[in-house]
Amino acid sequence: MKLTAHIKEALLNLSSSKLRSALALLGILVGTASVVAMVSGGQLATNEALKQFKTLGTDLLAVSINDVPNDDQTSHSEESLTLQQVMAVTQTEGQIRDVAPYTQLYNPIQYNGHTLNGAVLGVTENFAKIVHVNVVRGRFISSLDRYSPFCVVGHQLYEQMKAISFVDPLGKQIQVGSDFFTIVGVADAWPDNSFVYANIDSAILVPILASTALSKYAEINNFIVQLVPNANIDMITHHLQQAVQHYVPNKRLYVRSAKELITSMGKQSKILTVFLGLIGSISLIVGGIGVMNIMLVSVVERRREIGIRLAVGARRVDIRSLFLIEAVMLSLVGGISGVVVGIVIEYIIAFLWHWEFMWFFWPPVIGFSVSVAIGIFFGFYPAHQASQLDPIEALRSD
Amino acid sequence: MSALISLENITKTYVTGESEFHALKGVDFQLQSGEMVAIMGSSGSGKSTLMNIMGFLDHCTTGRYCFSGRDVSRLKDDELAAIRNQKVGFVFQSFFLLPRLNALQNVMLPLFYRGEEESSAKLKALNILEKVGVRDFITHKPNQLSGGQQQRVAIARALVGNPEVIFADEPTGSLDSKTSHDVMQLLIDLNQQEQRTIVIITHDKEISFMCPRVVTMKDGCVA
Numbered sequence: 001m002k003l004t005a006h007i008k009e010a011l012l013n014l015s016s017s018k019l020r021s022a023l024a025l026l027g028i029l030v031g032t033a034s035v036v037a038m039v040s041g042g043q044l045a046t047n048e049a050l051k052q053f054k055t056l057g058t059d060l061l062a063v064s065i066n067d068v069p070n071d072d073q074t075s076h077s078e079e080s081l082t083l084q085q086v087m088a089v090t091q092t093e094g095q096i097r098d099v100a101p102y103t104q105l106y107n108p109i110q111y112n113g114h115t116l117n118g119a120v121l122g123v124t125e126n127f128a129k130i131v132h133v134n135v136v137r138g139r140f141i142s143s144l145d146r147y148s149p150f151c152v153v154g155h156q157l158y159e160q161m162k163a164i165s166f167v168d169p170l171g172k173q174i175q176v177g178s179d180f181f182t183i184v185g186v187a188d189a190w191p192d193n194s195f196v197y198a199n200i201d202s203a204i205l206v207p208i209l210a211s212t213a214l215s216k217y218a219e220i221n222n223f224i225v226q227l228v229p230n231a232n233i234d235m236i237t238h239h240l241q242q243a244v245q246h247y248v249p250n251k252r253l254y255v256r257s258a259k260e261l262i263t264s265m266g267k268q269s270k271i272l273t274v275f276l277g278l279i280g281s282i283s284l285i286v287g288g289i290g291v292m293n294i295m296l297v298s299v300v301e302r303r304r305e306i307g308i309r310l311a312v313g314a315r316r317v318d319i320r321s322l323f324l325i326e327a328v329m330l331s332l333v334g335g336i337s338g339v340v341v342g343i344v345i346e347y348i349i350a351f352l353w354h355w356e357f358m359w360f361f362w363p364p365v366i367g368f369s370v371s372v373a374i375g376i377f378f379g380f381y382p383a384h385q386a387s388q389l390d391p392i393e394a395l396r397s398d
Numbered sequence: 399m400s401a402l403i404s405l406e407n408i409t410k411t412y413v414t415g416e417s418e419f420h421a422l423k424g425v426d427f428q429l430q431s432g433e434m435v436a437i438m439g440s441s442g443s444g445k446s447t448l449m450n451i452m453g454f455l456d457h458c459t460t461g462r463y464c465f466s467g468r469d470v471s472r473l474k475d476d477e478l479a480a481i482r483n484q485k486v487g488f489v490f491q492s493f494f495l496l497p498r499l500n501a502l503q504n505v506m507l508p509l510f511y512r513g514e515e516e517s518s519a520k521l522k523a524l525n526i527l528e529k530v531g532v533r534d535f536i537t538h539k540p541n542q543l544s545g546g547q548q549q550r551v552a553i554a555r556a557l558v559g560n561p562e563v564i565f566a567d568e569p570t571g572s573l574d575s576k577t578s579h580d581v582m583q584l585l586i587d588l589n590q591q592e593q594r595t596i597v598i599i600t601h602d603k604e605i606s607f608m609c610p611r612v613v614t615m616k617d618g619c620v621a
Contacts, residue, residue, distance in 0.1 A: 005510060016498040308494045311455065312508040312555065313483020315476050391455050395494065 010325040024294035025334030027287030028374065032338025032367045035280030037345035039363040042276045044346065046269035048355045050262055052191055055132065059097075061225040061233065062195050062256045065244060081220050081247055083124075083208060089243040090223075095231040100127040101223035103211045104198055109157075110175040112165045118157050119203040120176055122211025122218055130226050131196055133205075138170055138185030145207040152185035156201040174204060179214060181206060195258060197222060233257050281370065287334070288374035295327050295382035306386055307394030316387040323383035324376070331375020338371060339364040401464075402562060402595060403429035403452055408461035410447050410618075421447040422458070423618040431562070434589040434596045436606040439615035445599050446567060448615065452597065453486050453565045454478045466562070483511055487556030491568035493548040495540040501527065501551045502536040508559045526554040530584060546577035553584065563595040564588075570605060582608050 014021045065081065081089075083101065090099040103122035108115055125143040128135065140152055151174060153161065161169040173180045181204070190200040211218040227236065233255075241253045299306070306319055343364065350357035410422040422444045429435065429452075439445040450456040451463065454470070455478075463471045470481065487508075488494075495504045502523055509519035527533050530550040532543075540548055549569060556564050566585065570578035582605060588594045598609060606612045614621040 005516065009510070013498060304494070305496055308496060309507070309511070310479065311482065311488050311494070313479055313511045313559075315479040315511075317476075318511060392450055395490075 025330045027290030028334030028371050029338040031284030031287035032335050032371045033341040034283050035367040036342025036363045038276040038280045040346040040360050041349045042273050044355045058259045059227045060258045064254045065221045065251045085247045095228050098226040100130045101220045103218040105218050107177045114164050121203050121205050122208035123205050134188040135185045136188045141207050147210045149181045150184045151181040152205040154201040154203045155189040158186050288378040292378035299382050299386040303394045303397040307391050310391035320383045320387035323386045327379020328375045335368045335371030401428040402431040404464040406462040408458045411459045432593040435611040436598045436609035437613050438606045443615040444618040445615045449599050454482045485562045487561040487564040489552050489556050489566035489569045491571035493552045500537050500539050505555045526558045530554045545573050565597050567599045
C-alpha cells in the first residue's frame, strides 16, 4: 500500500518538472530504441536473405563437379559426364526424387545485329519446376526438344530485346556463335540466389543436349538434386561421389545443401544480432549515466526538500525509495517509448528497403527489461546519496 | 508529574579539523506537558542547537535526554525519525512547505510517512486546516499564499499528527507585525484551549513577552 503511495508521490514530482524529466528519459529512450531497431533490423535483413533459399525449399542439393587439382596444372580432363550417366547415377539413389543437370556457356549472343550480355544455359525439362522458373509467355524447354534449336529467354534479356527491335521477340531468332535458336518462351523475373550458379534473368535457356552440341566446353558440371524430406545428406554425398568416380575418375564432387546454407546463415545472423545488441546496449548505458546525472543534480537541488521531509518524519529508506522510484519511473517511460520508437524505425527500415516487416518478441522485451534494470542501477547511487543527508544541514541549504 | 522533556547536562560540540566549537555547555532544562515556553537568546547563543536536540533532529554529544520518561539520548537515525513523526511537530521561520505540493498535500505529508491511509489522512488534514483558518486555500500551492497563510499551513502540518510538543523556530521572523501577532495568537490559543506543549525559539523580546515562561540562553548555557 505504501508502495502505491510512493509511486503516486514520484509521479507527482516528475510531472511537476516535465522538461527535466523529459531530458532524463531521452537517453533511455534513444538507447532502447536503438537496441530494438538494430536487433530487429538485423533480423529483417537475415530473413530477407534466407527467403531466397527458403523459396527454393530445403530439400535441394547443388552438386558441382570440379577437376582434382594436379601438380602440373595442365591436365584438364577431357572427360565429363553425359546426360545418361547423370540420370543413371541419380536414379540408383533412393532418396533422390529428381535431378536437373545444367551446362553453362558464355558464347556471345546476337539479336538483330546487337550483341547481348548473357549466359547460355543448357537445361532439362524439370529445371523449371525444381528451380522455380515461371514461363510467362510461350513454353519452357521440353524433353522432346533434344537437340532442337529452341530457347527460352530470361526476363532481363527479353526487356533488352524488346527495346532493340520494338517487335515481339517471341518466335524470333537469336544467334549464338554460328547457330540460330528460335525463342519459344519468356521467363518471369527470377529472384537471384547463389544456390544456382547462374543468373537466369540474363541468360537464355536451351535444351541441354543442344548445348553440348554447341560447344565442347558445354560440360555437365552442375546439377541440382531434389531430395526426399529429411534425407541423409552425408550418405547421399558419399554415394554420388562414388558413382561419379566410377564414370569420371579425375573429378571431385562438391555438394552444397540448402539446409546447411540456411543453418550457417542462421548462425552468422545470431552473431551479428549479438553484436548489434551490444552496440545498442552501449547507448543504453550512456542513457543510464544520463539518468544518474540528472538524478544527482535533482538530489542537490532538492536538499532542502529532503530536509523538510526528514523533519516531518521520513526515514532514510523513505527518501531512498522516493528517488529510486523516480529513477525507475523515468526508465520505465523511457523504455516503453523507446520500444515504440524502435518498432517505428524497424517499420521505416522495412519500408525503405522493401523488406517484409515482422513483429519480433525478444528485441522489445530485452530492450525494455534492460532499460528498467539500467534505471534501477543508475538511480541507486543518487537515491543513496539523498538518504544520507543530515536533516539540519539539508534544511540550511538554499 | 514527571516532565515531558528532561535535559541533564547536555553538551554539543562541533569538531572541525583541529578546532572544537562548544555550542552547548552543560544545559539543564525541564519542560512540563501543556507548557508554553520561549527560549530567548542572541544569535550564536545555542538556542537553535538546543531545539534541534530536543526535536530529535540532532544528537547531543554528552548528557542525558529523557522524553516522556524514556532515555532517548543515543537513538539510531530510524528511531529518531519515528519519534519525529509521532511525537514532534516543527514550525520554521521560512515556513519550509514543499513548493510542488498544495496546502492540503503539505499537511498530509507527516501522515503519509506514518503509513496512514489516504482518505483518513485527508480528513484529518482538512480538519486541522479548518482550525487554523485556511480552509479556503487548500488547493493553493505555497507560492500562491501570503506569508501568514503559509505559516498557518505549516502550523497545521505540525499539528496534524497530534504531536506531544511543537517546536517553533522564529515562527514570526518572516512576517509583518500584524501577521506576527495573529500567528502568535493562534499558538497561544492552541496552548490554552488544547493544552498543546509549545516551545518557541526567538530573539525577539516582544514575542517572548507573550509567552508564560521565558528561558534565556547565552553562550551555550542557560542564563
